[in-house]
Every structure is written in C-alpha cells, then in structure tokens.
Amino acid sequence: MEKHKNDIVRRSLFFLFMCLLLIALILWNIGSGSIALSFREIREILLGTMREGPSYQILWNIRLPRIVSAIFLGGALAVSGFLLQTFFGNPIAGPYVLGISSGAKLVVALTMIFFLGRGIRLQSFGLMAAAFLGSLLAMGFVLLVSLRVQRMSLLIVCGIMIGYICSAITDLCVTFADDSNIVNLHNWSMGSFSGMRWENVRVMVWMVLLTSIAAFFLSKPIGAYQMGEAYARNLGVNIRLLRILLILLSSLLSACVTAFAGPISFVGIAVPHLVKLMTKTAKPIILIPGCLLCGAVVTLFCDGIARTIFAPTEVSISSVTAVFLAPVVILMMIRKREGMR
C-alpha cells in the first residue's frame, strides 16, 4: 500500500503544478504582445473599472478571448486524443493523424465556398456544424476500415491517406474558388487562435466543458475497455454503446477545435503521453482531467510562442506544436518499445 500513497502524492503534485503553470502562462500571455500594457491598466481592465480605450480593446477583445480559446481548445484536443488512443488501442492515434481534422477542414472549406459564393457569412454555429459533419465523416471512414483490418498500424496509414486526400481536395477547391474571401479559409486552415470573438468563445467553452464532463463520467467503462473488448464485455460493459459514445465525444471535441481554430497537430497525440508519463497511470479518471489541464497548458504555451517569437509576424500554431511535441512522440515510441520487452 506504500505504492498507493506515493501514487496519490504524485498525482496531486501533478495537478497542483499544472494549475500553477496555467496561471503563470495566462499572466505571460496577458502581458506579452506587440503593444505593451501597464500593470495598472491590466488590473483595471480585469476588474472591470476600465471599459474603453485601445488598451481595453487589445486586452479584452483580442488577448483574452485568444487565451481562453487556447486553453479550452487545447484541453479538448488532448482529451480527444486520449479517447481516440483508448478506442483504437493505438498510441499514436489522434484527431490529426486519423484524418479527422482534415475531413473537418474539407467540409468547412466546401461550405464556406458554397455560402460565400451566395454572399452569406457563416456564423460560428454553421462553421461548427460543418466541421462536426466533416470529422464524423472522416471518423466513420476510419472506423469502417478499422472493422476490416486487425493491424492497427494499417489504420494509421489509412488515416494519413484520408488526410492527404482531403487536403488535396481542399486545396483544389481553394485554387478554383475565385472569391477573395477564400483568404479566410487559408488563414483558418493554417490553424490559429487569432481573431476569436467572445460569442465564439462562449460556444466552445460550453461545448468543451460538457463533452469533457460526459467523457469523465464514462471513466469506469473506458477503464474496463482498456483491458480489451472481450474482458470489458465480460465485465458487463455495453460495448456498442460505449463505442458510439466514444466516437461521438471525440468527434465533437476535435470538431470544436477544427471549427474554431483550424487543424492543430500533435497536441492530441503527445499530451496524453505526457500526462501518463507524469502521473504514471493510464486510468481515465485521472487522464481526462489531466489531459484537459495539460492540453491547456501546452497549447497556451505554444500559442504564446507562436505570436511572440517573430513578433509582429505570427507563426502558425502547428509549426510551434510540431517543434515542441514531435520529439515527445518520438521519445515515447522509443520508450514504449523498450518497455514492452
């Protein structure tokens, strides 16, 4: 039982550390940018005493929505990655790798072009619906393949291929669509948290919170599912229902991210492994809140880097996440091989 106590201490420390890190990152992101804000201004804006002026605009309407969306979408990516990894029993499954992000992107591009061509601007809900439809379609396709192939490595190959096909079609659409507004799509498809508006942020916060809570309450069957389908079934888990719920939740989460911030790579794959490494467990009851928190920290950090490193020019968020997180994935694959004997 000594080990049990150590585990509890380790996990509590992890959550404490992540919370502190998140607070520090929020402060850093508030304070940094092309225009410097004084401490007094920041305090007054946050307390609500200053409600106008350029500083208010910058902090309240540009930086804060961006910070909040980076936090929640980052968390969503990590949770979605964890759910997909559990579902497919594959360590490198994630919304980006399985082509789900690209599927969402394709449908978003098609709807954007369709509506923009008729002079209608899409609201966040419409964008969201399109991204959700796209990710469900891609996910459904991956799922169909997964039923036919037993080797999960093939599944990943298939996901990557779907990703390429979707990207190719998207590029094609963009090339031949002569609407100048298509620039929006291009910016969107680079993946970025910039230009977030509060009404969008509100939608995504609810979406991410509700889906993550739903996932958290599935901890028990997900934990049983980690023992493999046969044993989970023997333990009384309704496999069919659980599968449907897992797909729905992870699609919702990745759709939410893709719809608002575009495809963002590596957070979904790497963060669950980071959390597992730090908490020394894979139990969903720890991993789901852990991923939500750690995903937020990592994404906020990467977004901070993306907008400050070559300021005033912004780097695409995926470039930053790739630089920081791809090595994590590689390291984890090597460790895994060693650990499996």
Add this chain to the structure above:
Amino acid sequence: MGIQTENLSVGYGKQVVLSGVNLEVGAGKILTLIGPNGSGKSTILKTITQQLAVLGGRVLFVEQMGKGSKDMGEMSGNEIAKTMAMVMTKHPTPELMSCREVVGTGRYPYVGHMGILGREDWQKVDQAMEAVSALEVADRSFYEISDGQRQRVMLARALCQEPEALILDEPTSYLDMRYKLDILEKIRGLAKSRQIAVIMSLHELDLAMKLSDHVACVNGETIARIGPPEEIFAGGYVQQLYGVEKEAFNPLTGAMYLRSAKADPEVFVIGGGGEGSPVYYRLQREEIPFAAGILFENDLEMDAAKACAASVISVKAFSPIGEEQLSAGKKMIDQCRKVICAVSSFGPLNEANRELMEYAKKQGKL
C-alpha cells in the same frame, strides 16, 4: 450454480460453425473441451462469454436441485459479470497498470459509477491474489512478469468477480511444466472450495483426463461425445477425433509417438521393462526400420515399440514365452543385419530373450 448450453449454435457473423452444442456442468465440477485445432473449442467458449453472438439455442445458468434456471440472453451485463468470469488465451495489454490494478478490474461489477474501489474491494483483490499465490508480484507492472505469473494474475482477476462459473480458454498455453501443473491444480482447488462450475479447453489430453469431471469432444461440427474421462479416452476414439493413428497416443500414460519408417526391419532390438524405449526413439530418429521383441503385452515400452517398430514380437502378459515366439525372434534375427540388446538382466520369465541374445552373438550381429 451450473452452466448448461441448450442446442447452442455458434459461429462467426451469421455463419454457423457448430450446432447442437449441448454441454452441462454442475457447481464445483470441471468440464473440459478437447478437439483438434480449429475444431471450434474457442468458438464455443467465446459464445458462452458473449464475445460472439448466440446463433441459436440458449446458454443457461442452472440453480441447484432443479430450482430453475436463468437464460443468459435475458440477464443484464452486470448480472452476468457477477455470475461468470473468464480467462482467455490472449492476455490484455493494459498500459501502466500494476498486477494489483489488473486484478482490481475484476471488481468492476461491484463498484459504483466512477469505478473507484473501496477498502473492502482492495482487500478482496489481495485475497484473490493470495489464493493463486500471486501476491508477490502485486506491485509490479503487468508487462514485467512471466507468462506463468501473468496467468495467475488473470485467474485472480477472474476470482475478483466472485463468479459461480469460470470459463478458461487453454489456460496452460505458453506455460512450462511447473506452471501448467500449478495453474491446473489451482483451478481444480478453486472449483472444489468455492463450488465454481468450470468450462475450459485444453490441448494436454493426459492432464484433461486427470483433471476433468467431464470431457466433451469437439469435432468441428458439434459435440461428438461427452462423458466422464474414463469413457471418452477408452477405445481409441480420441485418436480418431484428432485424426492420428491409434498407436500415436496412449491415453493411459499420455505419451505421444512420432510416425516411423515402416519397412523390412534392418535391426532387431531385444527390449523389455522400459529399457528399450531410448533405443527405439534413436532408431526412429535415424529412420532405420527395426523389429522389437520379445515383449510382454503389458510392458512399459509396449506402446513405444508398437508406434516405432516395423514389427513387434509379443506374448500375453504374465505368460511364459513360448517356442513359437522364440523361433519367430530367431527368424527375425536372421533377416536383420544387426541386433541390439537393450536389456541388462533377464528374469526367469524371459529366459527366451537371453537365448536370442546368445543366438545373435553367435552370428556376430550383436
């Protein structure tokens, strides 16, 4: 509580592989499925444990003394989980789990909505690990331990479900002799002490015979025979089930023999009392056809001789060797280019063998 299958049809997808599967095992009893690879043992076990859909018939949990039965198809998942546990050939690959945590997953049907184990649950986990002597690996990773230990841990996990029925698919595969015996002894012990009804599949026929209360023969279409082991293993049916020659397997000793060169004998082996067996195996290995004699029919090495030798000269058990066999032996020695005497001493009953030896020596063939 016992398990019964009633006219069960099993298979993959919609395709029925076996039908008319009628099995029955009572509390505290062990039913073993035997049959060649691909005959459908696993298919039956997977259907009983709901990994495959029931394609016809029913699986029933039967109360004692005809108090009625429950149809598995009408029970909730949780209810089934508390009634029946399983250990499959393919072990799970859980990430970052200690053996104690793996065993703890067996408490799933008893714990609350968030799946958190209470103090009592952890006590039951440790008790289950103790019952299968796996407590010393409790804090180690499930990947680190040996196959034998892993099988014990999986058995402990199944016990944590407090089952009344236990399904095991080839519980001895990949295990060495020590763990094979150990795990089967534990299964038998648990079945008796906790009155668990056990259905399992085994490839070790000799162990199946010693361990099972009932044996069912699966032949790829249905349950061809079912009954107590002494009935099933009598009369060479088992060899027929597996499609091997009658001499290839001896149900009494559990020994198996390889096919050998059956041509005109080149070597004559004087054997008896088990001392001839190594010589037979060697000749078989080198593919030299040989004859053996003169053996009593109840001799320890009679099976080996029958399976390996091209011809055997034998006499009835406990009877003296007659003139007829002696001359047959001499005739055989005349035909062979060499004689090997595997016996070191002769008793009064097999004086004839000494005579054969002398005969061979005179011819310079020994």
